[in-house]
Amino acid sequence: MxxxxxxxxxxxxxxxxxxxxxxxxxxxxxxxxxxxxxxxxxxxxxxxxxxxxxxxxxxxxxxxxxxxxxxxxxxxxxxxxxxxxxxxxxxxxxxxxxxxxxxxxxxxxxxxxxxxxxxxxxxxxxxxxxxxxxxxxxxxxxxxxxxxWNIGKHLTYSYTTASIPTPADPDLSRRVHVADGRKVRLTWQPLGICVVATLATKENPELCEDVLRELPFSIIQDHAVVSGESMYAWAPVVSTAPVHVKERQCDAPVGRIRYSQATGNKIIVQYGRVTEDIETPILGEILLQYRDRLGEVGSAVWKSTFETKQIILLTIETVD
Incomplete structure (x- = not known):
């Protein structure tokens, strides 16, 4: 150069x-x-x-x-x-x-x-x-x-997984319902697992438009190291769009898709229990009939991030 x-x-x-x-x-x-x-x-x-x-x-x-x-x-x-x-x-x-x-x-x-x-x-x-x-x-x-990150296995606390304290108890009354919007397909390779999601095009239209404008793309999928059963990937997007709807992570359902502009423009998929009570912009949610596939993805991504370093690629594309 x-x-x-x-x-x-x-x-x-x-x-x-x-x-x-x-x-x-x-x-x-x-x-x-x-x-x-x-x-x-x-x-x-x-x-x-x-x-x-x-x-x-x-x-x-x-x-x-x-x-x-x-x-x-x-x-x-x-x-x-x-x-x-x-x-x-x-x-x-x-x-x-x-x-x-x-x-x-x-x-x-x-x-x-x-x-x-x-x-x-x-x-x-x-x-x-x-x-x-x-x-x-x-x-x-x-x-x-x-x-x-596997160094962390030498620095563990004494709580069992089920008894880990959280900053705040989940409050399902605060859970956001995402209206039906533009559909996207998420595919994890080499896992061969594919799901369909609806974007929060009514709740956060400008944010969704920033992402849609760049589709399709493939990015490295990694696992959260602090918040719990959540996966994220740095998107090839830089968004400063206004955000209208956020949700505490601990209140969100399995299948929630978030977008974190302020921590690197990451697309985040929740597949289980999350302990953070920080509010994060909502990007969408994986359709109910596909959510039972997320546990397998989460387990494989956890192993990749903490042990093997195998590259797992997440491809996101629009659904016609």
Whole structure:
């Protein structure tokens, strides 16, 4: 990749190409750090560097660049004000990540800092920020997938699964009913399991439209590591759409599909008990007649995320 770009448009094209190249192919930087190919880490160990990088890229996308995108879209701030924030919030992250092997990302971040002030319109600047955020989200997805979450089996609490306390008791009266809307098909390969879902096109029309616009796509399916029996996948979508309807995760039914804009633009499928009481935007729900297939998917995805690292791809496409 070139380390210099003549203008913002050329840079955006390069970022988009870099993102497309790692949609379903592991980035070389991720493979290098997870296999010990990067000599960064005290006393010849690299777990700490891997741990730092995993957390920093996640936070860089969800906290830094997603917040910057919202700021660039907010016309209360001038473009000059927005551009002034980029170096201030990006550099600490991108500079350490450069040292930790993510040199392509650091080159793109530095170029974006340089060229954003040349944007002729707010739309041009927003497009550039949005494109870079999509690239960061893809790096975060790969790092999450290959992180050694099985280390957690050595750090377990004494509760049985049935007696795990929750922040709040489920309240089924708060459960949202999703009206019949646009249908999509979700297929997990190589599991060969397919389900049909209805999207919340009446409840969250703008959010659904953002997703529908990008279909079809295939993304890596991973398992939640905190909230319970839930699966998520980073979508090749960057949505800042208004959200009208949310639901506490602990109140949701099996088959609920959520969408988390603020944590990387993840599509989330619930297949069992979830302990989080955090409200999350509703994207839809899997039709009742297909929900008995989700336990098998969840079990396979749990094994992939925590043990084997087998790639399970979720393909989402519209149903005619």
């Amino acid at each position: 070139s380390t210099s770009f003549s203008n913002l448009s050329e840079l955006v094209t390069a970022v988009k190409a870099a993102t497309d190249a790692i949609l379903t192919t592991e980035p070389k930087e991720v493979k290098r750090i997870r296999t010990g190919g990067l000599p960064v880490g005290t006393n010849n160990q690299y777990f700490t560097t891997w741990d730092f990088v995993n957390g920093m890229i996640r936070d860089h996308s969800t906290c830094t660049w997603y917040s910057l995108l919202n700021t660039f879209e907010d016309e209360r701030f001038s473009l000059d004000q927005c551009c002034a924030l980029v170096h201030r919030f990006d550099y600490t992250f991108s500079n350490f990540l450069r040292y930790s092997g993510f040199q392509e990302m650091a080159v793109l971040a530095a170029a974006l800092t340089k060229h954003l002030p040349t944007a002729k319109t707010r739309e041009e600047a927003v497009k550039a920020v949005r494109t870079f955020l999509a690239y960061l989200n893809r790096l975060a997805a790969w790092l999450f997938h290959y992180f050694p």
